[in-house]
Every structure is written in structure tokens, then in C-alpha cells.
Amino acid sequence: MKRRDSLKAITLSSLGFAGMNPQIAAAESITPPDVKPLKVPGGRQKFEAERDAKLNADKFFTPHELKTVTILGDIIIPADAKSGSASQAGTPAFIEFMMKDQPQWQTPIRGGLRWLDNVCMKRFDKKFADCLKAQQIEIIDEIAYPGKAKPEMSQGVAFFNSMRGLVATGFFTSQMGIKDLGYVGNTPNQWEGVPADVLKQYNLSYDE
Amino acid sequence: MDVPQIKKAAKVYDVVIVGSGAGGGMAAYQLSKAGATVALLEAGGYFDPADPKYINQLKWPYESPRRGAGTTRAFGDFDAAWGGWEIEGEPYSAVKGTEFHWFRSRMLGGRTNHWGRISLRMGPDDFKRRSLTGIGEDWPLGYEDFAPYYDKVDDLIGVFGSKEGLRDAPDGRFLPPPKMRLHEMMIKKAGKSIGVPVIPSRLSILTKPIHDRGGCFYCSQCGRACQAYADFSSSSVLCIPAVKTGRVTLINGAMCREVLTDAKTGLANGVSYVDVPTMTEQSVMGKVVVLAASTCETARLLLNSKSARFANGLANSSGVVGKYLNDSTGASRGAFIPALMDRKRYNEDGVGGAHVYSPWWLDNKKLDFPRGYHIEYGGGMGMPMYGFGFGMEGRNSLVPGRDGKPKEAGGYGASLKDDFRRFYGANIGMAGRGEPVPLESNYCEIDPNTVDKYGIPTLRFNYKWADAEIKQAKHMQDTFEEIIHAMGGIPLGKKPGPESNYGLEAPGKIIHEIGTARMGNDPKNSVLNKYSQAHDVKNLFIVDAAAFPSQGDKNVTWTILANSWRTSDYIIDQVKQKNI
Ligand SMILES: Cc1cc2nc3c(=O)[nH]c(=O)nc-3n(C[C@H](O)[C@H](O)[C@H](O)COP(=O)(O)OP(=O)(O)OC[C@H]3O[C@@H](n4cnc5c(N)ncnc54)[C@H](O)[C@@H]3O)c2cc1C
Numbered sequence: 001m002k003r004r005d006s007l008k009a010i011t012l013s014s015l016g017f018a019g020m021n022p023q024i025a026a027a028e029s030i031t032p033p034d035v036k037p038l039k040v041p042g043g044r045q046k047f048e049a050e051r052d053a054k055l056n057a058d059k060f061f062t063p064h065e066l067k068t069v070t071i072l073g074d075i076i077i078p079a080d081a082k083s084g085s086a087s088q089a090g091t092p093a094f095i096e097f098m099m100k101d102q103p104q105w106q107t108p109i110r111g112g113l114r115w116l117d118n119v120c121m122k123r124f125d126k127k128f129a130d131c132l133k134a135q136q137i138e139i140i141d142e143i144a145y146p147g148k149a150k151p152e153m154s155q156g157v158a159f160f161n162s163m164r165g166l167v168a169t170g171f172f173t174s175q176m177g178i179k180d181l182g183y184v185g186n187t188p189n190q191w192e193g194v195p196a197d198v199l200k201q202y203n204l205s206y207d208e
Numbered sequence: 209m210d211v212p213q214i215k216k217a218a219k220v221y222d223v224v225i226v227g228s229g230a231g232g233g234m235a236a237y238q239l240s241k242a243g244a245t246v247a248l249l250e251a252g253g254y255f256d257p258a259d260p261k262y263i264n265q266l267k268w269p270y271e272s273p274r275r276g277a278g279t280t281r282a283f284g285d286f287d288a289a290w291g292g293w294e295i296e297g298e299p300y301s302a303v304k305g306t307e308f309h310w311f312r313s314r315m316l317g318g319r320t321n322h323w324g325r326i327s328l329r330m331g332p333d334d335f336k337r338r339s340l341t342g343i344g345e346d347w348p349l350g351y352e353d354f355a356p357y358y359d360k361v362d363d364l365i366g367v368f369g370s371k372e373g374l375r376d377a378p379d380g381r382f383l384p385p386p387k388m389r390l391h392e393m394m395i396k397k398a399g400k401s402i403g404v405p406v407i408p409s410r411l412s413i414l415t416k417p418i419h420d421r422g423g424c425f426y427c428s429q430c431g432r433a434c435q436a437y438a439d440f441s442s443s444s445v446l447c448i449p450a451v452k453t454g455r456v457t458l459i460n461g462a463m464c465r466e467v468l469t470d471a472k473t474g475l476a477n478g479v480s481y482v483d484v485p486t487m488t489e490q491s492v493m494g495k496v497v498v499l500a501a502s503t504c505e506t507a508r509l510l511l512n513s514k515s516a517r518f519a520n521g522l523a524n525s526s527g528v529v530g531k532y533l534n535d536s537t538g539a540s541r542g543a544f545i546p547a548l549m550d551r552k553r554y555n556e557d558g559v560g561g562a563h564v565y566s567p568w569w570l571d572n573k574k575l576d577f578p579r580g581y582h583i584e585y586g587g588g589m590g591m592p593m594y595g596f597g598f599g600m601e602g603r604n605s606l607v608p609g610r611d612g613k614p615k616e617a618g619g620y621g622a623s624l625k626d627d628f629r630r631f632y633g634a635n636i637g638m639a640g641r642g643e644p645v646p647l648e649s650n651y652c653e654i655d656p657n658t659v660d661k662y663g664i665p666t667l668r669f670n671y672k673w674a675d676a677e678i679k680q681a682k683h684m685q686d687t688f689e690e691i692i693h694a695m696g697g698i699p700l701g702k703k704p705g706p707e708s709n710y711g712l713e714a715p716g717k718i719i720h721e722i723g724t725a726r727m728g729n730d731p732k733n734s735v736l737n738k739y740s741q742a743h744d745v746k747n748l749f750i751v752d753a754a755a756f757p758s759q760g761d762k763n764v765t766w767t768i769l770a771n772s773w774r775t776s777d778y779i780i781d782q783v784k785q786k787n788i
């Protein structure tokens with residue numbers, strides 16, 4: 001995480017934000033843009049490190065959109081007895097990154113958020129994020145179940161399928177989500193085969 | 209070919225090798241060990257799986273801002289491939305109405321840093337297709353010529369497997385195979401009930417350390433390249449040891465433009481290349497030239513090496529260079545196995561690949577398509593990566609909820625969160641990989657209109673599947689459903705039908721392309737003789753899969769390694785006899 005912060009700092013300063021120390025600004029203006037002292041993290045190609053730094057410096061969602069994404073995320077993956085919620089696992093930031101990393105997401109997600117706000121405006125005279133919890137759930141119930149949703153909600157269903165996929169991906173690939181899921185690999189070990197109690201449970205054996 | 213700005217290097221190497229993948233790495237290793245001085249030219253950068261500069265092994269998804277998505281690397285953010293289906297500034301095209309996908313890696317070791325490590329021998333019948341079936345082509349060699357080299361490759365590189373005594377899938381000198389995972393045991397049991405054999409995989413992964421390399425520590429991440437050198441990559445196992453002999457000059461960032469020839473003798477005497485970091489034109493001279501830039505790139509080099517003497521491209525008096533291009537067929541299907549829901553958690557990463565596979569088990573004489581296929585399997589409680597959360601709405605209504613009541617598809621909230629836990633590790637995947645029939649009408653050629661950023665004319669493909677391959681894919685789909693049902697599973701998605709050629713992947717997608725400079729006894733319809741030596745240019749050799757007349761349903765790399773070793777031995781022999 002630290003590494004990413006330092007990448008961010010480098011690109012921010014080289015964008016020449018107002019209020020910057022004039023001496024630094026002068027120094028930067030004589031540095032050609034392509035020789036930024038970018039540190040390439042292990043396992044990355046240089047062009048990837050540069051691309052990531054740029055994506056991290058850019059912003060896609062407006063504050064309102066990000067707020068809506070955060071609310072939706074916590075509706076999709078709430079905290080429960082076992083683990084925290086989507087936002088507690090950092091999912092909104094992941095979704096923000098994916099919008100920039102794979103721009104084909106931008107229209108369906110931005111458009112979907114607007115579609116949602118528009119439906120809420122018509123019904124409750126408020127945008128989704130400003131609706132009462134019960135109102136939000138009323139709408140979500142109409143788009144979260146593809147098998148029984150009304151035809152006029154089909155665009156909302158498609159949007160919610162995408163959001164469900166993004167949010168669940170973000171959550172279950174986070175440290176918190178992996179722990180919740182119980183994935184215990186990614187560490188050197190000796191594979192000895194399926195544990196005996198599991199073999200017994202499935203009535204299988206290695207000597208057949 | 210005396211372009212003035214090309215700097216002529218003074219040194220003349222015994223051998224110049226183009227490309228450092230499976231074929232080039234093996235040639236560099238064998239020839240340098242035999243005492244030859246070698247210039248090894250590689251278009252991409254240096255890569256060593258053990259250097260922290262390059263390591264992605266054992267990283268977690270959250271160490272990638274895209275959680276491992278394949279945005280800049282087709283097989284995921286941690287995959288050890290520098291390159292992909294498209295490379296900026298290095299285009300290729302296809303004739304309208306045809307299609308070919310070309311995966312390239314530009315790095316030391318080429319595509320062997322991240323390949324699937326499936327290491328299969330071709331069987332005796334695979335070399336004799338024309339004699340046995342009347343279509344396709346025979347090799348000018350047989351299994352008996354390859355067997356000793358397959359054995360040597362097994363011993364040098366290491367491959368695990370089991371002795372099965374199958375004619376079509378010859379046994380090798382195997383290390384012990386890893387035990388089956390749970391879903392693999394279920395697949396085996398199901399296979400048995402319907403007559404589909406399921407046997408231990410054959411992967412070049414060290415279940416026991418050999419030579420100076422480490423043993424596998426079961427992280428399942430061979431695609432990221434192994435820092436313990438416990439799997440086969442040409443970089444770690446061949447190129448780096450070859451450089452250590454002191455006789456190999458490795459030139460990274462050397463994008464070859466042409467093979468140079470002596471106008472008087474017609475012999476190859478070196479190659480010209482673009483030095484990528486400086487974008488300058490260079491050349492390197494050698495007594496023997498060995499091409500291993502991979503099947504299509506090698507054809508491109510030959511076709512671009514035109515001179516007064518070789519107006520049609522080098523070694524192309526037959527006009528066969530670029531033709532008979534063929535890739536494996538591929539089709540796949542996924543399934544959900546209800547019996548695997550709510551699984552007990554334990555580490556089942558295992559090796560980087562399936563621990564079992566199904567070799568071809570039927571007789572094509574009794575079927576309506578001429579060639580066989582094998583099945584590769586996937587599944588298990590793998591590390592969640594980008595994409596993990598998608599598609600639950602297609603699964604969670606297939607079985608009742610925890611309370612025993614039917615569930616509505618999709619949803620949200622605590623019950624959805626719980627579904628992810630319940631369904632984790634309950635999916636399997638199957639992929640058929642089949643032998644195609646090589647056709648003259650499937651080919652690559654030089655695009656008359658396009659050059660890459662180095663000014664090198666690019667390739668244009670012309671490739672269409674025929675009936676033989678489409679029918680084979682149909683058979684794969686039927687088999688997949690049979691296996692799924694025998695497991696008590698539920699196939700996911702709609703069964704691919706005629707509208708999609710039964711899910712047959714587009715040409716090139718399986719990345720087993722071969723055949724563009726095939727060997728044969730007749731110089732009129734082949735480019736190379738049985739020693740992979742150009743009929744037209746006796747000191748020019750090709751040690752990648754361009755040389756292969758056919759590929760069986762046996763992923764080609766083990767045969768590339770064996771053939772490159774055999775060719776290297778022949779080069780050494782011919783030099784000793786002063787024939788070249
Ligand atoms: C994801 C994936 C999985 C695979 N799984 C398997 C498997 O399980 N089993 C199997 O048998 N095969 C598998 N393959 C295929 C396997 O990787 C190839 O068969 C093998 O790498 C081919 O070796 P090669 O030496 O011909 O070419 P490559 O490995 O492609 O190496 C060619 C090298 O030449 C260099 N080069 C190209 N053009 C030039 C030029 N003009 N000048 C200089 N250098 C140049 C390239 O940069 C590259 O390094 C897989 C491939 C991929 C991508």
C-alpha cells in the first residue's frame with residue numbers, strides 16, 4: 001500500500017498543482033515528462049507502473065456517484081457476524097479503479113447510477129442516496145432478482161448484476177474477504193492429498 | 209543485403225539463434241554445452257524467475273489494484289507474460305472472413321515462462337497421419353526417432369506422470385505425480401462409470417528436486433513463473449545455464465529483421481536486427497543460423513528475407529512457407545457440483561495445473577470426425593481473483609438455500625454473502641484440446657500494406673476451421689455433459705450448439721500453432737528435411753514448431769524441446785564432419 005501512495009505523490013507533484021513550492025515547480029518544468037523518477041515495483045513492467053500511477057492520480061466517480069456506489073456496496077455485502085461490509089473492505093476504491101482501468105465499465109456503471117437516481121426521483125422525488133433505507137430497499141428488490149423482475153426494470157437488473165459482480169469481487173479479493181471465505185493457500189506447503197476426514201465424508205479413497 | 213547503415217560486427221559466431229523460447233533455449237543449451245560459441249538473440253527483455261525484480265509469485269489479489277484482472281496481461285495481472293494477443297506497435301491482420309489470434313511474449317524464455325506445463329509426447333500414430341487415415345501428412349520421422357530424445361528431455365527438465373502403457377499417450381521417465389484433489393477424484397469416478405479414462409497429468413513440475421533446481425512447494429502459480437525453478441521455463445532451465453557456459457552471448461532487445469545470406473554461396477551468414485533500446489540497425493554474423501522465433505514469427509522472418517537469389521523469401525522454393533498453419537482445437541464447459549457445496553476448507557492449491565487429465569480414448573474410424581482430443585480439467589478452492597464475484601445470479605437458485613427452501617436467483621445482503629461461502633470451490637471446468645487437420649488453405653503471409661514500428665513487414669493470416677474440427681467440438685460438448693451428469697453436476701450456461709460451432713475457439717486461441725515451415729522428404733512440398741535443415745540452405749535450421757507437419761492432440765512444447773535437441777545433435781555432427 002505504501003508503495004502505491006508514493007507513486008501517487010510523485011504524479012500529483014508533477015501535475016503542478018496550485019500552491020506548490022515555486023522552486024519545485026521550476027525544477028519540474030525543466031524535467032522532461034517522460035523521465036519522471038518512477039520506481040517500478042517488483043513484478044511490473046515499466047509501462048504498467050506508469051499506467052497505474054496515472055490511473056491512481058485520475059478520478060472517475062463524482063462524490064455523489066461514489067457515495068451511491070458505497071451505499072449499494074454495503075447493501076450487496078453488509079457486515080455480518082463473520083466479517084465486515086464491502087466498504088469496510090475498501091471495495092468502493094477498487095470499483096473506482098476498475099472504471100479507469102477498464103473503461104468499458106464507465107458507461108454501464110455511470111449510466112446505471114443515473115438510471116437508479118432517475119427511478120428514485122420519479123417515485124420518491126429524491127436521488128437514491130438521499131432516500132430512506134426502506135425506499136432504497138424497495139427499489140433494490142425490484143432489480144436484484146432477474147427471474148422475477150418486471151420487464152420495465154430490465155436495465156436496472158443488468159446494472160445490478162454488474163454491481164453485484166464488482167462488489168462481491170472487490171470484497172472477496174480483499175484481505176477481509178479472503179479470510180471470510182476461508183481460502184488458506186498461497187503459502188509454501190507440502191500437498192499430501194485430500195484430508196482423511198474429507199475422503200470419508202465423500203466416500204472416496206486413493207486406492208481404488 | 210548490404211544496407212549501409214547496418215554495422216557489420218567483426219566476430220563470427222559458430223551459431224546464431226533467433227528466439228529464446230522452448231526451441232531456441234534448448235538449442236542454445238545443447239550447442240553451447242557442446243563447445244560452440246552462440247549468439248542468442250531475443251527481441252524481448254531479460255527475465256529471471258528468481259530475481260525479485262520480476263517476481264509475482266505468492267502475491268495476494270489485493271496487491272494488484274485490479275485484483276489480478278487481465279487488463280495489461282491477458283492471463284491476469286501476475287502472469288509472467290510480457291506481451292499478449294496484441295503488442296503495441298507490432299500489428300498483424302487477417303483476411304476478411306477469416307480469423308487468427310496470435311499470442312506473443314517478448315522476454316527471455318518466451319512463452320515458456322507462463323505456459324501450462326502440460327508436457328505430452330506424441331504417439332506413434334501421430335507421426336503417420338496420411339498413411340493411417342488418408343488425410344493430413346506423415347512426418348519424415350517416427351516415434352522411434354523421437355523416443356530417445358523425449359527420454360533425454362524428461363531427464364534434463366523433469367516431468368511427472370504415471371506409467372499407463374497407452375499406445376497413443378506413451379509413458380515417459382516420470383517423477384511421481386501429485387495426489388488428486390477432491391473434485392479430480394470425483395471426475396475420475398464419473399469418468400470410470402462412462403468409459404472416459406482419467407489419469408494423472410503429465411506436467412513439467414518438479415515433485416522431487418532434480419539437478420540444481422528446487423522442488424515444488426505447491427502454490428499452484430506456475431503461470432507466474434517459479435522462483436525455485438521448480439517448473440520448466442526456458443529462461444531458468446535452459447537459457448541462464450547456457451549463458452553460464454561462457455560461450456553464449458545473449459543479446460536482449462534484438463528484434464530480428466532478416467536472415468542474411470551470402471549472394472555467392474546462397475548460405476546463411478548472419479541476421480540483421482533492430483536493437484530495440486537504441487532503435488539502431490545491427491547485425492551479427494554466424495556460420496550456422498537457427499530460427500526459433502516461434503511458428504509464425506519464423507515464417508515471417510523467412511518470407512521477409514528476400515534477395516535476388518531468394519525472391520520468394522528464404523528457403524521457400526517450394527512456396528510452402530507460411531502454409532499449413534494449424535492450431536489445436538479447443539472447446540470448454542463449466543459445471544456446478546452440488547455435492548461440493550459447503551466444503552471443508554483446507555489448502556488444495558497443489559501444482560500449477562490440473563492433477564489429472566483424460567487422454568483420447570476412442571477410435572476415430574467409428575466416429576464422424578478424423579482426429580482425437582484430450583480433456584483438461586479445472587476446479588477447486590483456488591485463490592479468489594478478479595471475476596470471482598460475477599455470475600452468482602446464474603447459480604444460487606439451482607439448489608435450495610440453507611433453510612431447505614427454494615431460492616430466487618440473484619439477490620443481495622447477508623444471504624448473498626453466505627451464498628459465496630457456500631458455493632466456493634463447487635465449480636469445475638473442462639476443456640477439450642484436439643488435433644486439427646492441417647490445410648494448405650490455412651496460412652500466414654506478408655501483409656502487402658503494413659509494417660510494424662521497426663519497419664518490418666507484418667503478417668496477415670488466412671485461417672478457417674473445417675468440418676472435421678467443428679464435428680470434433682460437437683463431440684467434446686456431448687462428452688462434457690456426460691461427465692457432468694455422471695458427477696451429479698449441473699452444466700452452467702447454455703450448451704453451445706451449431707450457432708457457435710459448438711463453442712469451438714477461434715483459430716490461434718489455444719496457442720499451439722505449428723506447421724509454417726514443415727519438414728518432409730520432398731523439397732517440393734516441404735521446407736525442411738527430417739533434421740529441420742532447410743532443403744534450400746544447408747546451414748539454416750528451424751527448431752520451433754514451424755517444422756511440424758502435424759501435432760496430434762499433444763500440446764506441442766515437449767515435442768519442440770525433443771526436436772530442438774535432436775536438431776542440435778545433428779548440427780554438431782555435421783560440423784564435425786565438415787558438411788556445414
Ligand atoms: C498461456 C499459455 C499456456 C500454454 N500452455 C501450454 C502447455 O501446457 N503445454 C504446451 O505444450 N504448450 C503450451 N503453450 C504453448 C507454448 O508456450 C509454446 O508451444 C512454446 O512456448 C513455443 O516455443 P517457441 O520456442 O516456439 O516460441 P516462444 O516460446 O514463443 O519463444 C519465441 C521467442 O522468440 C522471440 N522472438 C520472436 N520474434 C523475434 C524476432 N523477430 N527476433 C528476435 N526474437 C524474436 C520472442 O520474443 C520469444 O521470446 C502455452 C502457451 C500459452 C501462451
Ligand code: SF4
Pocket residue numbers: 265413414423424425426427428429430431433434435436438439558559560
Ligand atoms: S506450483 Fe510448484 S512449480 Fe509451480 S510455481 Fe508453485 S512451487 Fe513452483
